[in-house]
Amino acid sequence: MASVAASSPLAVPVTRLEYRNVTMRFADRSGRGALTAIRNVSFSIRDGEVVSLIGPSGCGKSTLLNIGSGLTAPSEGAAFVDGERVAGPNAQVAFMLQKDLLLPWRTILENVMFGVEIQGVPLAERRQRAQRLLSSFNLAEFSGHYPHHLSGGMRQRVALARTLAVDPHVLLLDEPFSAVDAQTRMVLQRDLARTLKQAGKTALLITHDLSEAVTLSDRVLVMSQRPGTVIDEIVIDLPQRDDPIARRHLPKVNDYVERLMDRLDIVHAGLEQPAGGAP
Amino acid sequence: MSSDARSAAMRKGTLASVSLLVIFLAAWQWGPDLLGIPTFIVPPLSMVAREFVHAWQFDHLLFHTAVTVGEVLAGFILGSLLGAVIGYLLGMSPTAEFALSPYILALQIAPKVAFAPLFILWMGFTVYPKILVAILIVFFPVMVNVLTAVRGVDPDLINLARSFKATRAQIFWKVEFPTSMPPMFAGLRIGSTLAVVGVVVGELVGGNQGLGYLLSFGEGQADTPMVFVSIVMLTLVGGIAYLGVIIAERHVLHYLPTRSDGQNL
Numbered sequence: 126m127a128s129v130a131a132s133s134p135l136a137v138p139v140t141r142l143e144y145r146n147v148t149m150r151f152a153d154r155s156g157r158g159a160l161t162a163i164r165n166v167s168f169s170i171r172d173g174e175v176v177s178l179i180g181p182s183g184c185g186k187s188t189l190l191n192i193g194s195g196l197t198a199p200s201e202g203a204a205f206v207d208g209e210r211v212a213g214p215n216a217q218v219a220f221m222l223q224k225d226l227l228l229p230w231r232t233i234l235e236n237v238m239f240g241v242e243i244q245g246v247p248l249a250e251r252r253q254r255a256q257r258l259l260s261s262f263n264l265a266e267f268s269g270h271y272p273h274h275l276s277g278g279m280r281q282r283v284a285l286a287r288t289l290a291v292d293p294h295v296l297l298l299d300e301p302f303s304a305v306d307a308q309t310r311m312v313l314q315r316d317l318a319r320t321l322k323q324a325g326k327t328a329l330l331i332t333h334d335l336s337e338a339v340t341l342s343d344r345v346l347v348m349s350q351r352p353g354t355v356i357d358e359i360v361i362d363l364p365q366r367d368d369p370i371a372r373r374h375l376p377k378v379n380d381y382v383e384r385l386m387d388r389l390d391i392v393h394a395g396l397e398q399p400a401g402g403a404p
Numbered sequence: 405m406s407s408d409a410r411s412a413a414m415r416k417g418t419l420a421s422v423s424l425l426v427i428f429l430a431a432w433q434w435g436p437d438l439l440g441i442p443t444f445i446v447p448p449l450s451m452v453a454r455e456f457v458h459a460w461q462f463d464h465l466l467f468h469t470a471v472t473v474g475e476v477l478a479g480f481i482l483g484s485l486l487g488a489v490i491g492y493l494l495g496m497s498p499t500a501e502f503a504l505s506p507y508i509l510a511l512q513i514a515p516k517v518a519f520a521p522l523f524i525l526w527m528g529f530t531v532y533p534k535i536l537v538a539i540l541i542v543f544f545p546v547m548v549n550v551l552t553a554v555r556g557v558d559p560d561l562i563n564l565a566r567s568f569k570a571t572r573a574q575i576f577w578k579v580e581f582p583t584s585m586p587p588m589f590a591g592l593r594i595g596s597t598l599a600v601v602g603v604v605v606g607e608l609v610g611g612n613q614g615l616g617y618l619l620s621f622g623e624g625q626a627d628t629p630m631v632f633v634s635i636v637m638l639t640l641v642g643g644i645a646y647l648g649v650i651i652a653e654r655h656v657l658h659y660l661p662t663r664s665d666g667q668n669l
Contacts (some may be wrong), residue, residue, distance in 0.1 A: 194567050214567045226564050230582045230659045240568040243578065273661045291568060 139207075141327040142193060142218075142295050143169035146202035149188050162188050164352035165202070170295075175321055175328045175366065177338035179385060180348030186331045189353075190297045193329065194220045206295060216244060219293035223300045225284040227272040233283055234259065234268035240291040251290070258286040262316065278309035285317060289324070296321070296328040303333065314341060314369045322367035335389075339381040340369035347388045357388045447629045452636070455629035463618065463630075469637055472603055472615040475531050476645060479538020480599040484592055486539065487546030492584075494547075495554025496576075508547075516541040517605040524610040534606030534614070541602040542595035549591035553584035586660065589653040596649045600642040615641070 149163040163185040170176050178186050191197040193204045195214040204211040206218055219240065227236045237255035246254070259265045262282045272280055281301065288296060301317070302310045318341055321328055332338050338345045339361055347357040361381060365372045372378060433449040435441075443451060459465040494501040516537060523533030557580050565575050607616025615634045622630030 191563075196563050196566060214569050216569065218567070220564075220567055222560060222564075224558075224560060226558070226561055228561075228579070228582065230585070230657075239565075239578070243565060243568040243570045243574055271659045273659075 139172040140169045141172045143205040147199045148201040150200045161352040164354045173325045175342045177330045177342040177345045181350050184348045184353035194218050217294040219288045219291050220297040221288045221301050223304050225280040237286045278305045298330045318367050318369050335382045335385045340372045444628050452629050452632045456633050468618050471613045475534045475603045476599045479535045483539035483542025484546045487543040488550050491547040491550025495551045512544050520606045520609045529611040534603045537606045538599045538602035541598045545594040546591040549587040553587040557583050592649045596645040597642050
């Protein structure tokens with residue numbers, strides 16, 4: 126089981142992120158009843174592991190991510206980071222969304238420094254960290270530019286640099302590349318995969334792109350329709366987690382994608398939805 | 405649009421603008437005479453220019469202008485500050501906004517200039533009632549724009565700051581305040597011209613200083629050229645105030661992509 130991520134087989138696997146019996150209810154539209162978005166979700170992610178979360182729209186994936194980052198408190202159960210119960214935002218976790226959320230009045234360098242600036246890291250150090258990250262993403266020459274000068278893919282890379290600048294243990298990624306074009310996405314996926322591997326970061330990645338889930342992750346968790354719960358866990362037993370473009374060529378990738386399609390019942394769901402696209 | 409095409413369009417536009425001015429001034433100078441309009445109804449340009457020199461020399465035109473400028477500045481600055489502060493406070497407290505919105509709306513609907521006589525009753529023929537009218541009239545566009553801007557900040561942006569453990573003050577100074585700058589400047593632009601309106605109405609209603617006073621004095625004397633001089637000076641004051649806001653805006657919002665359309669207004 127530990128054959129994939131066991132870069133240091135002697136180390137005891139440390140659980141970085143854990144969800145324990147997490148249930149989330151929201152007040153429904155009338156305000157009287159409650160809508161269960163997530164029901165009894167439990168899973169854990171080891172140090173250095175990359176886990177993808179897939180599932181139908183509205184199954185509560187993003188809510189799980191908010192709970193993990195401490196922005197939302199669950200109705201029942203709890204999330205734990207490094208064994209500590211998440212009671213609010215904490216420095217060990219950083220998130221990145223589909224939107225780059227760059228601040229238009231800040232230069233690229235200042236945007237990368239946004240998180241560390243809030244956390245009170247001294248100016249000289251945060252500047253150094255930001256410059257190092259921008260160099261590693263080949264964006265050093267743009268550090269003095271404003272976000273509107275950059276393409277969508279570059280902006281998303283800046284957002285990733287901002288996320289990494291706070292040096293979190295755990296990265297929560299909510300469809301980070303779904304707004305960029307296909308080619309750029311592949312490059313960004315490769316950059317992310319390399320960075321995660323080199324820095325040994327732990328990540329939870331929400332995605333709708335099944336091949337993205339397979340090529341980037343050590344494990345894929347499948348969630349059900351609402352009330353969302355984890356219905357399956359598929360270990361991706363493939364080499365080269367740090368190079369999704371190379372991984373994409375492995376024949377087994379298609380087998381995994383097919384398995385995920387089966388688990389998500391995509392063919393069936395397509396027939397069920399009356400408004401569902403092409404016949 | 406390429407930069408060549410844009411600069412060509414700008415050249416053409418400038419040419420048309422200048423031509424229009426020349427045509428307007430010429431029509432002002434010779435039009436009334438051609439149409440048989442008496443000079444006490446529409447004095448020609450040359451007569452107004454002579455009146456300007458006369459007023460400068462004998463009627464303390466500079467002094468009256470300075471008084472109006474001072475009132476406009478005071479009213480504009482205080483009104484904007486008040487509008488911004490209240491806008492931020494209401495923007496951050498939905499409860500306060502809910503509780504106060506009917507009263508704010510009522511005050512916004514009430515014609516602010518109608519308060520001028522009341523303020524003069526309270527404060528006499530001083531500069532204060534004029535400044536107060538200007539404050540009241542400038543307050544609303546600034547407050548409404550700031551309020552809407554604070555309310556419209558992307559919640560994900562606030563969550564991002566929160567995820568870095570930002571304090572409430574940090575969220576305000578690093579996210580909400582800068583986000584509100586472009587709409588606030590839109591409010592300040594409107595406010596800068598409204599400040600002149602507020603002050604003039606105050607001066608028309610009572611007192612013996614300022615361009616509004618000169619205006620009503622000219623009216624009382626049936627001195628049409630003096631009325632024209634006052635109007636021109638008031639337009640100038642408003643124009644300079646507006647220009648000041650534009651310059652400040654360009655400076656503060658330098659990071660915004662330059663728009664080729666409508667950036668002249």
